[in-house]
Amino acid sequence: MYCASVERVLTDEQSERLRACARVLDAPARIVMTGDVSDAAREAVQSGAGPGVEVLIVAGSEIKRVDGSIDVLFIGPTARYSVALDMFQRWPARVVPGGTLFIYGAFASPALTAALLRTVGSSRAWRYFSRDGALAEYVHAELSYGERILDAIAQAAQLPSFARTTARRRAARFRSA
Numbered sequence: 001m002y003c004a005s006v007e008r009v010l011t012d013e014q015s016e017r018l019r020a021c022a023r024v025l026d027a028p029a030r031i032v033m034t035g036d037v038s039d040a041a042r043e044a045v046q047s048g049a050g051p052g053v054e055v056l057i058v059a060g061s062e063i064k065r066v067d068g069s070i071d072v073l074f075i076g077p078t079a080r081y082s083v084a085l086d087m088f089q090r091w092p093a094r095v096v097p098g099g100t101l102f103i104y105g106a107f108a109s110p111a112l113t114a115a116l117l118r119t120v121g122s123s124r125a126w127r128y129f130s131r132d133g134a135l136a137e138y139v140h141a142e143l144s145y146g147e148r149i150l151d152a153i154a155q156a157a158q159l160p161s162f163a164r165t166t167a168r169r170r171a172a173r174f175r176s177a
Helices: 012-023 039-048 081-090 110-118 145-156 159-176
Strands: 029-034 053-057 070-075 095-104 126-132 135-140
Touching (some): 012 039, 012 070, 012 095, 012 126, 039 053, 081 110, 126 145
Parallel strands (some): 029 053, 029 070, 070 095
Antiparallel strands (some): 095 135, 126 135
C-alpha cells in the first residue's frame, strides 16, 4: 500500500548511504527490501551490491520465502499502522547481530513512526544510528540499560522535526482543500 505522506524519491545523500552500505558487504551476504520499495532505493542497493551479495525484494507478508539470516533490511513506507507493526514484529529479528535496518518513512509518516517506536525503537536489540530526512538507520546490537536510555533520548530528539513536518503537511493539505 502506497504511503502518501512520504515522498518516494530518495535524495542523493540517502541513495549514497544505501549504496555504501551495500558496497561494504562481503559475499555471501543478503539484503532484503520490503514494504513500499521505490525504484530509487532498489537501484541504489543493487548498484552498490557486489558479486555474491543477494538482493531480494519481497512483500511484507513473504517472510517465509526468505531462508536464513539477513545482513541489511530495508523497510519502505506503509500507509497503515497495522501493516507497519506487522512488518516490524516479523522482519527485524531476522537481521544478524551487527546488521543494519533502514526504515524509509521513519519520523515522517505518523503510522510508520508509531509502529517503529513501539517495536524497534523501544527494543534493547536495536541501536538508533542516525537519520537522513525520512531514512533512519538502526544497527542490531544488544544494549545495556544505560545505552537504552541514551538511545531513547536520541530518538526523542527526532520528534520535534517530525511534528513540524507533519503539521506543515497537514496545513498544506487543509489550504489546498
